[in-house]
Amino acid sequence: MKxxxxxxxxxxxxxxxxxxxxxxxxxxxxxxxxIDVIWEELPFQEAVSGSDLILKGTFTDKIEKHENYLYFExxxxxxxxxxxxEDTIFVYEIFMDQDILKTYKAGEQYYLLLNKGSEHISNExxxxxxxxxxxxxxxxxxxxxEPLDIEDMETYILExxxxxxxxxxxxxxxxxMEDSDYIAMVTIDSVEDNEPENLTVYKAFVKxxxxxxxxxxxxxxxxxxxxxxxxxxxxxxxxxxxxxxxxEKSIIYGQTSEDSIIRGQEEMDQFVEKMKTE
Numbered sequence: 001m002k003x004x005x006x007x008x009x010x011x012x013x014x015x016x017x018x019x020x021x022x023x024x025x026x027x028x029x030x031x032x033x034x035i036d037v038i039w040e041e042l043p044f045q046e047a048v049s050g051s052d053l054i055l056k057g058t059f060t061d062k063i064e065k066h067e068n069y070l071y072f073e074x075x076x077x078x079x080x081x082x083x084x085x086e087d088t089i090f091v092y093e094i095f096m097d098q099d100i101l102k103t104y105k106a107g108e109q110y111y112l113l114l115n116k117g118s119e120h121i122s123n124e125x126x127x128x129x130x131x132x133x134x135x136x137x138x139x140x141x142x143x144x145x146e147p148l149d150i151e152d153m154e155t156y157i158l159e160x161x162x163x164x165x166x167x168x169x170x171x172x173x174x175x176x177m178e179d180s181d182y183i184a185m186v187t188i189d190s191v192e193d194n195e196p197e198n199l200t201v202y203k204a205f206v207k208x209x210x211x212x213x214x215x216x217x218x219x220x221x222x223x224x225x226x227x228x229x230x231x232x233x234x235x236x237x238x239x240x241x242x243x244x245x246x247x248e249k250s251i252i253y254g255q256t257s258e259d260s261i262i263r264g265q266e267e268m269d270q271f272v273e274k275m276k277t278e
Contacts, residue, residue, distance in 0.1 A: 042248070044143045047131045048160040050248040052116040052181070053082035056137065056154075057089060061106030070095045072104055074112065080154075081161045082114075089114075092129050103134060111135040111153055116244055180242030180256040181213035183275070185268065187238045192225060201252070202226045202233055210240070210275045217251050225252045232261065240268045 042050065057074035064071040071090040091112065093100055104110065113135070114128040132144040141148040150156050185208040193201040204226050206216065218224055226233075226243060232255075233239060242260035243253040255261070262271050 042131070044133065044148060045160050046248065047113060047133060047143070048157055049162055050115070051081065051113045051131075051161065052244065053084055053112075053114040053128065054080040054157060054161055055082075055084065055089065055112045055114070056080060056109060057112050058109045059104040059106055060088070063101060064090070065095065068095055069093065070100070074110070077109060080111075080157060089128060090126075092127055105136075109137040111137065111157060113157075115247070180211065180260060181244045182209070182216070182253065183211040183240065183242045184209045185238060185240050185272065186224075186226070188226075188233045188235050189223060190235050194231075200228055200230050200232065202228060202235075207238065208272070210272065213245075217245070217249050219251055226255070227252055228255045228261075238268070239263055240271055 048054070055074070055076055056078040057076050060073045060075055062073035064073070070093055072093065074089050074091065076084065076087055076089055089112070091114065093103070111133075113131055113133050115131065116126075116128055133142070135141045135148075135153055137153075139153070141150055141153055184206045186204040186206050189203040189205060191200060192203050202225070203223050205223050209216075216224060226241065227246065240262040242256040244256055246252045246254050262268050
């Protein structure tokens with residue numbers, strides 16, 4: 001069975017399953033736990049346009065193996081879309097069988113379509129997930145194990161990637177908010193799920209949107225679901241939070257980083273004023 005079909009099984013680990021994504025808890029027998037974005041069965045064009053980060057990178061031949069998942073290390077050669085400043089990046093994959101170790105060839109350059117997960121959940125590296133596209137520069141290209149008939153991949157990516165929004169704005173924000181697609185003042189309504197070992201899912205209402213990559217996808221009552229650190233927030237309280245959408249059209253949003261929460265009215269007022277003057 002093709003390895004990416006197995007992603008559907010992982011959706012069962014949260015009691016919320018939505019068309020845009022699912023959040024799952026992996027590697028339950030280890031102390032460290034990871035969370036990743038489960039991509040729906042999107043056409044390749046939508047996988048490109050839904051990427052958080054698009055890079056051109058060379059596989060270093062370094063693979064970090066864990067019980068149920070692994071990381072491939074790439075040298076970053078060029079950033080085509082998104083905000084990334086490091087020289088290397090680690091791409092997360094579910095470790096289904098030994099064949100996955102042959103996905104990339106050492107020293108070869110690839111186009112990397114990546115979606116960003118919660119940094120604080122992944123203890124080893126910032127969490128970037130591939131939608132199943134293996135795109136060596138020069139080809140041949142595959143998407144979820146099926147061949148892609150695209151002659152010039154870089155041109156195709158540049159024509160279909162998301163629009164760069166808020167260009168330059170991230171540089172002037174506090175470091176903990178740099179990678180946030182959304183920054184909003186939200187009021188926590190209730191705890192929706194507290195079963196995952198190190199996560200709590202909250203129902204929240206947005207009072208004021210300070211930065212928005214796109215329109216929010218909400219539930220019928222206008223609320224969203226925030227997947228946060230365990231017991232990080234209190235129902236009835238208001239916070240400024242930096243977050244990202246866990247998959248296109250998902251109503252689940254993830255905390256950008258461990259410190260992307262601003263508490264206290266005075267601190268929030270100062271931050272909101274800074275956002276409005278930039």
